[in-house]
Amino acid sequence: MGVPDRLRTTPSGLVLPFYAYAAASFLASALLAFCSLDAFGEHHHHPHLLALTHSMALGWATMIIFGASYQLVPVLIERELYSIRMGYVSFAFLATGIPLLVGAFYAFDMGPLAKWGGRLVLLGFALYLINLSKSIALSRVRNIHVRFVHTAALWLFVVGAFGLVLVYNFTFRMLPGDPWKYLPLHAHAGVLGWFLMLILGIASRLIPMFLVSKYTNERLLVWIYYLVNSAMVIYIVEFYVPVLHSIAPLPWALLLAAVILFGTYCRGAYRMRLRRSVDAPMKMSLLSVLMILLPLVAMLAYLVAYAGRGGGGDQLLTTYGYLIFFGWITAIILGMTFKTLPFIVWNREYRPGSYSGKPPNPKDLYSDGLFKAGALAYLAGFAAFSTGIAIDHAGFMRVGAGLVVLAAAAYNVNAWKVLLHRKPTTK
Amino acid sequence: MNGMNANERHGLRAAEALQEVLDPEVNLNIVDLGLVYGIEVDPQERKLRCVLTLTTQFCPMGGSIVDGARVALERAFEGYAVDVDLKFDPPWAYGMISEAGRQFLNA
Numbered sequence: 001m002g003v004p005d006r007l008r009t010t011p012s013g014l015v016l017p018f019y020a021y022a023a024a025s026f027l028a029s030a031l032l033a034f035c036s037l038d039a040f041g042e043h044h045h046h047p048h049l050l051a052l053t054h055s056m057a058l059g060w061a062t063m064i065i066f067g068a069s070y071q072l073v074p075v076l077i078e079r080e081l082y083s084i085r086m087g088y089v090s091f092a093f094l095a096t097g098i099p100l101l102v103g104a105f106y107a108f109d110m111g112p113l114a115k116w117g118g119r120l121v122l123l124g125f126a127l128y129l130i131n132l133s134k135s136i137a138l139s140r141v142r143n144i145h146v147r148f149v150h151t152a153a154l155w156l157f158v159v160g161a162f163g164l165v166l167v168y169n170f171t172f173r174m175l176p177g178d179p180w181k182y183l184p185l186h187a188h189a190g191v192l193g194w195f196l197m198l199i200l201g202i203a204s205r206l207i208p209m210f211l212v213s214k215y216t217n218e219r220l221l222v223w224i225y226y227l228v229n230s231a232m233v234i235y236i237v238e239f240y241v242p243v244l245h246s247i248a249p250l251p252w253a254l255l256l257a258a259v260i261l262f263g264t265y266c267r268g269a270y271r272m273r274l275r276r277s278v279d280a281p282m283k284m285s286l287l288s289v290l291m292i293l294l295p296l297v298a299m300l301a302y303l304v305a306y307a308g309r310g311g312g313g314d315q316l317l318t319t320y321g322y323l324i325f326f327g328w329i330t331a332i333i334l335g336m337t338f339k340t341l342p343f344i345v346w347n348r349e350y351r352p353g354s355y356s357g358k359p360p361n362p363k364d365l366y367s368d369g370l371f372k373a374g375a376l377a378y379l380a381g382f383a384a385f386s387t388g389i390a391i392d393h394a395g396f397m398r399v400g401a402g403l404v405v406l407a408a409a410a411y412n413v414n415a416w417k418v419l420l421h422r423k424p425t426t427k
Numbered sequence: 428m429n430g431m432n433a434n435e436r437h438g439l440r441a442a443e444a445l446q447e448v449l450d451p452e453v454n455l456n457i458v459d460l461g462l463v464y465g466i467e468v469d470p471q472e473r474k475l476r477c478v479l480t481l482t483t484q485f486c487p488m489g490g491s492i493v494d495g496a497r498v499a500l501e502r503a504f505e506g507y508a509v510d511v512d513l514k515f516d517p518p519w520a521y522g523m524i525s526e527a528g529r530q531f532l533n534a
Contacts, residue, residue, distance in 0.1 A: 009487050074485040209483075212453055212532055214521035274521060275453065275532045346451060347488060352495040362451050 008080045010070050012348045014087045016419060018067025019341055021095055022333070023415040025059025030408035033326075033385075034401040040389050044318045045180055051106035056325040057190060058098045058121065062156075064333055065198055066090065066128060068340055072202060073132065073149060078141045082134035086127050093124035110170035118164040125160040129153045144221040148201020151229065155193025162186050185239050191324055192232050192255065196292075199332055200224060200262055203285070207266055210282055210339055211273035220265050227258035249303050252296060259292045279363070280372050285335030291328035294386075295320050319390045326382055326404065334378060334411060338366055341418050349423040357424065365421050366414045374410030377403045437468035441475065444503035448495040451488055455531055457496065461523025464514050468504070475500055476510045480519045489513075 029052060036048035070087050074080050081087065097120025104114030132153045136146060163186050169179045200221075208215050231251035238247055266289050270278075278286075298320040306313030342365040350359035385400025387393070431439070445463055446456045457463060457479065465478040479496055481489045493511050500509045524532070 009485055009490065071487055075483050075487070078484040080485065210452070212521070274524065274529060276534065343451060343488060347491050351491050352448075352498040361454065 009074055010081055010087070011084060012344050014084055014091075015067045015071045015344055016341075017091055017095075018063050018070070019337070019415065020419055021091075022060050022064035022067070023412050023419075025055060025063060025098075026330075027405075027408040027412050029055040029060055030401070030405045034398075034405050037394065037397050037401060040318060040322075040397055041315075041392055041394075043314055044321060045183070047105055047108035049318070049321075050108075051102045053187075053321060053325060054098070054105055055102045056329075057195075058094070059102065061195060061325070061329050061333060063094060063098075064337070065195075066094070068336065069132075069149065069198070069202065071340065071344065072206070073135060076141070076143070076145050076149065076202075076205060077136055077139035079135060079139040082131050082138060086131045090124045090127040090131070093120045093127065097121035097124060110167055114167045115164075118160075118167045122157075122160040122164050125157045129157045144218050144225060145201050145205045148197055148204070148221075148225060151225075152194050152198035152201060155189060155197060155232075159186060159190040159194055162189065185236065187321075188235055189232065192228060192235075195324075195329055196255075197225075197228055199329070200228070200258075203289070203332065203336075204262070204265060206336065206339070207285065208269040208273075210285075211269055211278065212275040213269040213273040215265075215269040215272040217265055217268060220261055224258045224261050224265070227254045227261070231255045231258070248307055249300060252300050252303065256293075256296050256300070259289075259296060262292075263289055280368060280375065281335040281338040283335070284375055285332055285339070288328045288331035288335060291323075291331050294327055295323040298323055315390060315392055319386055322386050322389055326385065330378070330382075334375065334407075337411070337415060338371060338418075341415065342366055345418050345421050349421065355423050359423075365418045367417065370410050370414050374407045374414065377410065378407035381405075381407055433470065434468065437470065438466050440503055441466045441468060441477065441500060444499040445477070445496055447499050448492065450482070450492060453532065455524075455528050457492060459525040459528030459531065461519060461525065461528070462492065468507075473507045474510070475504050475507045476512065478512050478514050480514055482519050484515055 032048070032052050032055060036052060039046040039048040039052075042049075070081060097117045100113050100117030101121060102117075104110065104117055107113075132150060136150055139146075162182075165174060166179065166182055166186055169175050169182070173179070175182060204221055204224075207213075231254040234247070234254070235251040238251070266286060270286065298316060302313050302316045302320065306316070342362040345365060346359070346362035349355070381400045381403025383400070384396050385404060388396030388398075388400050442458055442463070445466075446458050448457045449455065450457060450460050450462070453460065460482075462479050462481065463477065464480055465476075467476045469475070477496055477500060479493060481492065486492075493513065497509055497511045500511070501507070
């Protein structure tokens with residue numbers, strides 16, 4: 001009987017702490033943005049912006065992606081995770097390291113706090129990579145989604161290791177030249193190699209699945225995979241070989257092509273869906289795909305207007321960063337949280353045989369009205385804030401940041417409502 | 428049920444029981460979703476064997492679906508030893524959704 005093996009999925013006890021940590025980090029990051037409005041008018045190396053970026057990138061996005069991927073990777077590789085314990089230890093390392101790192105950036109103290117934070121975060125990344133690599137090695141399944149996820153985990157480790165080198169570089173000079181000049185390399189390897197690669201790999205599986213769509217196009221996904229990786233490699237080469245600066249827009253053009261192809265893929269999945277109605281979290285997830293275009297357009301505008309002209313355009317670069325972390329990354333997480341979290345909790349609470357009453361629908365575990373209100377606040381706040389940064393308008397930024405705080409609060413109320421849900425003790 | 432033999436009647440009863448089991452994600456019952464590959468009822472031995480598949484292997488909701496099928500069958504066939512097996516060959520495909528299931532999703 002093959003039943004027990006095939007049903008050995010990741011325990012919710014491993015997955016849910018990542019969701020909880022991410023929700024709290026999103027609210028903390030939104031509050032940090034609201035309290036650091038002055039920093040958005042300064043250079044993007046401002047300590048509060050570095051703290052905010054790391055709080056969003058690690059505490060919010062990476063933590064929830066780790067949790068979701070511990071749950072979803074077994075579906076992709078058709079095998080259980082190599083080690084659940086390693087997953088728990090990765091949580092402990094990240095949960096401890098992230099606040100140390102964010103606090104160190106906020107105070108811009110690159111001493112022991114930053115170094116310990118960086119070391120712990122890197123250890124968490126290493127465990128994730130080892131766990132994923134071993135799980136994939138033990139599986140016979142090889143598909144493009146697995147390749148996306150594995151490559152993303154490799155990039156994440158490289159980004160983490162390089163980030164730690166950069167932290168050290170502020171006190172022990174290890175790299176030639178200005179220590180700040182390496183920051184874009186670290187940031188882009190993280191955004192493109194880790195976030196974009198991972199999100200494309202998982203979303204290309206989940207979007208058709210949640211739409212109940214029979215659409216598949218592995219060839220298109222292979223193209224997207226190579227376009228994103230080529231963009232990364234060209235970006236790195238161009239960074240180190242100054243004579244190639246004239247090709248600076250090339251990686252962005254390749255990324256634009258990749259995103260357009262991914263949009264085509266999602267459109268195909270949407271058109272061939274068997275499920276007619278599309279719920280609000282799914283609409284938000286689909287909207288996030290379009291939102292990937294915004295930072296790409298901002299970067300291309302920056303390159304056309306300012307690159308090679310000896311400076312300027314810093315507001316545009318800060319806007320670019322905001323469009324990434326508070327834009328498409330946040331939008332897809334807002335949507336996908338409520339396509340996954342209620343099911344994980346429902347599965348824990350209402351497994352048949354363990355509950356005698358009529359179980360609710362997993363979708364009833366969160367408030368759809370609150371989700372929609374939060375989504376509206378988020379979209380309005382995001383639009384106002386990004387406009388505010390781009391035109392350096394304090395009023396827009398204040399209103400935008402306030403709305404994003406409200407959106408983060410709504411998200412937290414809904415997420416915690418699900419996380420704390422327990423089945424009724426009596427019928 | 429007139430004109431049906433005992434085996435067919437048992438099979439129908441089992442299918443009706445399994446129609447109470449929903450895939451929580453799509454809210455569609457597992458019979459119309461095409462997850463039921465076979466039902467064998469042995470009234471003499473009071474044994475029932477049901478073969479299911481899942482939309483994906485290691486589906487996070489797989490445990491709930493299998494347990495749900497077992498509970499529904501044990502309720503419909505009291506005193507029977509119910510065995511639920513999983514099979515992934517052939518793998519589930521969208522073409523396995525019944526016409527009624529398509530209409531439900533399309534509503």
